[in-house]
Amino acid sequence: MSWQDLQLSMSDQGYVAGDDLAMALHIALSLGRPLLLEGAAGVGKTEVARVLADMRGTNLIRLQCYEGLDASHAIYEWNYQRQLLAIRASAEGGTTGRAVEDRIFSEEFLLERPLLQALRKDTPPVLLIDEIDRADEEFEAYLLEILSEFQITVPELGTIKARSIPMVILTANGTRDLSDALRRRCLYAHVDYPDRETEMAILRARCPEIETQLGQQIVGFVQSLRGEELEKTPGIAEMLDFAAALMGLGIADLTENPAVLQATLTTLLKTRTDRDNIAPEVAQRLAGQAA
Amino acid sequence: MTRVTRFAARDPGPAARMAGFLAHLRAHGFKLGVGETQVALSALTHIDAARPDDARRALKCVCTGSAEDTAQFDALFDSFWLNEGRVRSRVKPSDTMQSRPNVRSSIEGDGPQSGSAGAPHAPDGGDGEAEADGMGRLVASTVTNLMKKDLRDVVSPQDIAAAEGIARRLGAALRDRRSRRRRAANKGQQIDFRRVIRRSLATGGEPIALPRRSRPDRPVNIVALCDVSGSMTVYARVFLAFLAGLMRADPATDAYIFHTRLVRITQALRDADAMRALNRLTLLSDGFGGGSRIGAALDQFARTHARTSVDGRSIVLVLSDGYDTDPASDLGDAMARLKRRGGRIIWLNPLKSWRDYAPVAGGMAAALPHLDHFAAAGTLNDLAALEPELARL
Structure with missing residues (x-):
């Protein structure tokens, strides 16, 4: 399968990937290496993983990162209740010492968290480590062994090797620099807001029934809105919401009703200052340019 | 193609x-x-x-x-x-010290910024010491000052002793109170089940001892960058004493000074003998009181030292008046780059205590959006008064 094939089958799933992104995915799949996707919020980084899982018919295992995320939430944890019961049971049964210890620290008593789960699947799943820059530096260090060797070391148990190499996708918003060690273990692709043609293709893929004229106006409007000074630039999901709102209201032309346009801007502008910045006149001017 | x-x-x-x-x-x-x-x-x-x-x-x-x-x-x-002239149109590496990422001190620096003995030079084509023009405005100067300034005239060991106390208190105010991670401890809110199970093996599954986990306090490392350009000379006494105090109060701090270039002064300031520390600093701070290139200095810092010393648990303290001869956008970019390292940035500006001061100097305005805290500080008392504000950060 070449990268163009990959691009085509992704667009069958409704994801329009740029050339750079498709190539990065192709190389990552061929080499079995993790792929780090970096870009602003709302450019469709997380969606890549979902589409990939659908395409290959495998599970998507998702780990949402947050500050303070640690090994017991991300990798594995011992099942303490069962361990306690097992110790009591074996004490009554007469087994003690080494045998009990070996038993309660065996895989039977290990609770899988997303990362371990991903390594122990027979068919390679897609593992999505979302918003890695929200986790702290310590968590990046946990990931190093998993991402380069595809194995996890549990002190009591030894090393658990991956049954199959999962396809790993990491996403980052670029709010914090990731460590060089982590970057070096990953392939890298920078995902940007799509250009006009690509965005039009995305809109057509997601809302096939949209009129071409309205579609072009929507895309033009959102593209020029991204050029304005905004706190939160509208992403692709916002653009699709905007299109759905306009179609639901039966609007055929962006410029025809300023009040409706202003009302539907709630789908694009998510903070108060942004709403204040885009006054009705500004919205009208942008819509006029797009038309 | x-x-x-x-x-x-x-x-x-x-x-x-x-x-x-x-x-x-x-x-x-x-x-x-x-x-x-x-x-x-x-x-x-x-x-x-x-x-x-x-x-x-x-x-x-x-x-x-x-x-x-x-x-x-x-x-x-x-x-x-693609034959785009391997020799001719080779893409110029962005300036600053990228090719020498491990530079610890720019004393051995070559190139126009070195400021070593020799012909004086004006990096930006400026023409003369322009500390103030006819309008009575402060302007940033582009001239590298080649006069050696003996810092013992500027800072006295007594100042350092006074500053040390304040720095100690400020440092304590900035300490991170809690880590999000838990660690084994004798007292704590959470029971450490892993250890409970292991201990209860000895008692036949009866958890008698209950080891706990707590969230330890974790130190914040403070990195201070002090502007010692011409326009800041009057405040240098206070700030250098403060830096010296900070370095001596806490081993996890790092200090730099900048004028037309950036110099790391941590080791010099840690000298056990306060007088000798000043001597060493004098040797290092060649160019003291000269022009100010804040943007370039901070950019260099963000690209080199910050990569190893600044992370999510750092506080970057910038002591400067914000008068920069570089374009304001340079400073904005450098601050954005620094901010991406994840630390908190505090800018202490002596001019902010002036009545009617507004951060309109181009550089200061460009830096503002990236700051976590912007405060006035011109004297040791001002610095001492910062303690409650910094504790709240």
Whole structure:
């Protein structure tokens, strides 16, 4: 399968990937290496993983990162209740010492968290480590062994090797620099807001029934809105919401009703200052340019 | 487009060429190891390597690691593989110290910024010491001051002793109170089940001892950058004493001064003998009281020292008046880069205590959006008064 094939089958799933992104995915799949996707919020980084899982018919295992995320939430944890019961049971049964210890620290008593789960699947799943820059530096260090060797070391148990190499996708918003060690273990692709043609293709893929004229106006409007000074630039999901709102209201032309346009801007502008910045006149001017 | 570079006949083959390309990227500041050459070669086996655009995209995802790398990559690829003049139009590495990432002190610096003995120079083509013009406004000066200033005249050991107390208190106010991670401890809110189970093995499954986990206090490391350009000379006494106090109060701090270049002064200030510390500082601070290139100095800091010393648990303290001879956008970019390291940035500006002060100096305005705290500080008392504000951060 070449990268163009990959691009085509992704667009069958409704994801329009740029050339750079498709190539990065192709190389990552061929080499079995993790792929780090970096870009602003709302450019469709997380969606890549979902589409990939659908395409290959495998599970998507998702780990949402947050500050303070640690090994017991991300990798594995011992099942303490069962361990306690097992110790009591074996004490009554007469087994003690080494045998009990070996038993309660065996895989039977290990609770899988997303990362371990991903390594122990027979068919390679897609593992999505979302918003890695929200986790702290310590968590990046946990990931190093998993991402380069595809194995996890549990002190009591030894090393658990991956049954199959999962396809790993990491996403980052670029709010914090990731460590060089982590970057070096990953392939890298920078995902940007799509250009006009690509965005039009995305809109057509997601809302096939949209009129071409309205579609072009929507895309033009959102593209020029991204050029304005905004706190939160509208992403692709916002653009699709905007299109759905306009179609639901039966609007055929962006410029025809300023009040409706202003009302539907709630789908694009998510903070108060942004709403204040885009006054009705500004919205009208942008819509006029797009038309 | 397809004017592919013709390599010499003695060229040893594709592997060596790839190694050459990676070395070419490394020379332009890419962080690449030996392993990447291997990965790059195997990546090419999975595509149609004869098509330059495919090869470009494949190598791009292997060799780049950040948005900046991505922006630079195409030009570097062209210059190496597509005959875009390997010698002539080689892409200039961005200035500052990228090619020497481990610089600890720029004393041995070469180039126009070195300020070593010799002909005086004006880096930005400025013409003379322009501390103040006819309008009575402060303007940033571009001239590297070559006069040696004996810092013992500026700071006295008594000042340092006074500042040390204040620095100690400020440092304590800035300490991170809690870590999010838990660690084994005798007292704590959470029971450490892993250890409970292990201990209860000895008592037949009866958990008698209950070891606990707590969230330890974790130190914040403070990095202070002090502007000692001409316009800041009057405040240098206070700030240098403060830095010296900070360094001596806490081993996890780092200090730099900048005027037209950046100098690390941590080791000098840690000298057990306060007088000798000042002596060493005098030797280091060649150019003291000269021009100010805040943007360039902070950019250099963000690219070199910050990569190792600034992380999510750092506080960057900038002591400067914000008068910069570099374009304001440089300072804005440098601050954005620094902010991405994840630490908190506090800017202490002596001018802010002036009545009617507004941060309109271009550089200051560009830096403002990236600051976590912007406060006035001109005297040791001002610094002492900051304690409650900093504790709240």
